[in-house]
Each structure stands twice: as structure tokens, then as C-alpha cells.
Amino acid sequence: MSRIVDEVARLGLAFAVFGTLGVSVIVWISLSAGIALILQSAPEDMKWLDLVVAIPCLLLIALPYSPLSWIALGALSAYIFAMSDAALTRQGAIILLAASVPMFWSRLLFKMFSTTILSADAILVSWMLGTTREGNVVEFADKSGHLVVLAPCSSLANVSLAILCWITVTRLVNHEQSKYDVFWFLSACMSVIFINTVRMALMGMSEPFYNTLHSDIWSVVLSLLISTVIITICLLGVRRELFVRI
Numbered sequence: 001m002s003r004i005v006d007e008v009a010r011l012g013l014a015f016a017v018f019g020t021l022g023v024s025v026i027v028w029i030s031l032s033a034g035i036a037l038i039l040q041s042a043p044e045d046m047k048w049l050d051l052v053v054a055i056p057c058l059l060l061i062a063l064p065y066s067p068l069s070w071i072a073l074g075a076l077s078a079y080i081f082a083m084s085d086a087a088l089t090r091q092g093a094i095i096l097l098a099a100s101v102p103m104f105w106s107r108l109l110f111k112m113f114s115t116t117i118l119s120a121d122a123i124l125v126s127w128m129l130g131t132t133r134e135g136n137v138v139e140f141a142d143k144s145g146h147l148v149v150l151a152p153c154s155s156l157a158n159v160s161l162a163i164l165c166w167i168t169v170t171r172l173v174n175h176e177q178s179k180y181d182v183f184w185f186l187s188a189c190m191s192v193i194f195i196n197t198v199r200m201a202l203m204g205m206s207e208p209f210y211n212t213l214h215s216d217i218w219s220v221v222l223s224l225l226i227s228t229v230i231i232t233i234c235l236l237g238v239r240r241e242l243f244v245r246i
Contacts (some may be wrong), residue, residue, distance in 0.1 A: 023103075025227045026161045030099045030168040034077075037092030037171075039147045041193075044086060067104055074100035091171045098167040102160035110156055117156055121200070122149045128201040138204055149205040160190035162230045169234040173241040184237030191233060192226050 054075065060072035077097035081090050110117055118136035126133035130143045136149040166185050169175070199222055203210045212218065235242060 013098050024161050026165045026168075026230060027099055027103060029231075030095050030164055034092040034095035034099065034173055037088045037095065038080070039132075041084075041086040041088035041092070044084060044089070047083075050083070070100045070104035074104070090097070091174075095168050095171055098164045100166055102157055105161035106156055110151060110154065112152065117154055118149050118151070119197055121154055121197070124197045125170065125200045125204055128197060129204050131204070140204055140206055140210075142206045145207055147200065147210065149200065153200055155193045155196045157187050158196055158230075160225050161227070162188040162192055162234075165230045165234045166237070169231075173238050175238045175241050181237065184233060187233065187235075188230050188233040191229050195222070195226055195229065 057072040057076040057079075060070045061076075063069060074097050077093045077100070081093035082096065084090050084093065115135070122133050122136045122138050124148070126138045129138065131139040131141055131143075133139070137154060138147045138149065139145075162185075166188060170181075175181075199213060203213045
């Protein structure tokens with residue numbers, strides 16, 4: 001909730017909504033899908049332990065502090081998955097647990113290994129531009145300055161979204177595992193890395209390119225483009241089950 005409030009205050013309501021309130025559309029879809037699957041499941045008898053776990057988790061989720069909310073959601077989802085006998089409930093719980101990864105766990109991972117992750121992004125950008133690199137700093141193609149690859153520009157968050165989308169789509173259509181799954185999954189991950197690297201490389205062409213592509217509107221456009229590509233590739237990976245449902 002705090003993220004949504006900050007985004008509206010920063011961009012205004014209309015533009016914040018266009019940018020999906022600072023949260024990826026994939027996360028919104030996954031949360032909706034996970035909750036819908038759980039609600040579709042047949043009711044189960046409540047145990048005393050359910051209340052012991054659920055009440056503290058729901059209180060933490062209600063707090064206007066995102067990290068605690070996502071930790072609580074992940075813990076509650078893991079508990080539901082472990083304790084429920086209903087297939088739909090377990091499927092929904094897996095999706096909700098996976099939703100906490102790009103919103104919290106991948107960010108925690110980034111903080112632990114930020115130097116290595118940002119350097120890897122910078123290596124790809126410098127290779128594409130053909131310029132020198134020092135850590136996470138890449139020289140502009142026109143030699144007029146340097147591009148600093150910071151956390152918001154990293155590909156890690158987008159890769160975690162690809163993982164979430166694949167889990168959500170496969171669970172929703174009850175996908176039967178195939179030898180081609182690795183291809184589609186890796187295609188989704190690699191495509192977002194490619195798009196993000198191209199964007200940073202364009203920013204590294206010169207300062208005018210950087211100022212243009214670093215704007216809020218282009219950030220929103222990039223986010224929607226990446227989400228569209230991820231969803232499309234994941235749907236192609238489960239097209240057999242998808243077409244049967246249609």
C-alpha cells in the first residue's frame with residue numbers, strides 16, 4: 001500500500017494508474033489469480049492452528065509497510081500450501097507465494113549481491129556499446145560522460161517477474177510438464193534481459209538519449225513492454241492447455 005501511495009503522490013493519480021500504481025501488471029494478475037483459485041476451492045474445516053498463523057499474518061499484511069506485508073503473505077501462502085488438501089487452494093497458494101519473490105525476496109537478494117549483479121548488467125551494456133567499464137559505470141558511446149547502472153535499472157527484478165508469470169500461467173491452466181518448458185521459461189527470462197540491456201545501451205549512447213529514456217513516461221512504457229513480452233512467451237509455452245480451455 002505504501003508503494004501505491006508514494007507512486008500516486010509522485011506522478012499523480014492518472015499517470016500512476018497508467019503505470020499500474022508502481023507494481024507490475026504481472027504481480028496484479030498473479031495476486032488476482034491466486035486469490036481466485038483459493039476462493040474457488042471447496043471450504044475446509046478450520047483448525048486452531050489456522051487462526052494462530054493467519055491472524056498475525058493478516059495484521060502484518062494490513063500494515064502500510066511493504067516488506068512486512070510481503071513476508072507475511074509469503075509465510076501465510078506457504079502455510080496454506082503445506083496444510084491444505086484441496087488442489088485449487090494449493091495452486092493458488094503457490095502463486096501467492098511466488099508473487100512475494102519479485103516484491104521482496106529478489107530485492108533482498110539484490111541487496112546482498114548488488115555489486116555483482118550491477119556489474120553483470122554493466123558488462124552487457126559496455127559490450128553492446130563497445131565502450132569501457134569500471135564496476136557498474138559504463139562510458140557513453142560518444143565519450144561525453146558515463147552511465148551508472150543502479151538498482152532500478154537492473155535486470156534482476158524483470159527476471160523474477162518472468163519466473164512469477166511462468167508459475168502463474170502454468171498453475172492456472174494446469175500445465176503438464178514438457179521437455180520444451182525449459183526453452184519457454186528461459187526465453188521469457190532472456191527476452192527481458194535483452195530488452196532491459198538494449199534500453200540501457202540506448203541510454204548510454206549520449207546524455208540526450210539518457211535524459212529522454214530516463215523519464216517517467218519511458219519507464220512506464222518499458223515496464224508495459226516487458227510485461228507484454230513475458231506474458232506472451234509464457235502463454236505460448238502453455239498454448240496446448242490454453243487452446244483446450246478456449
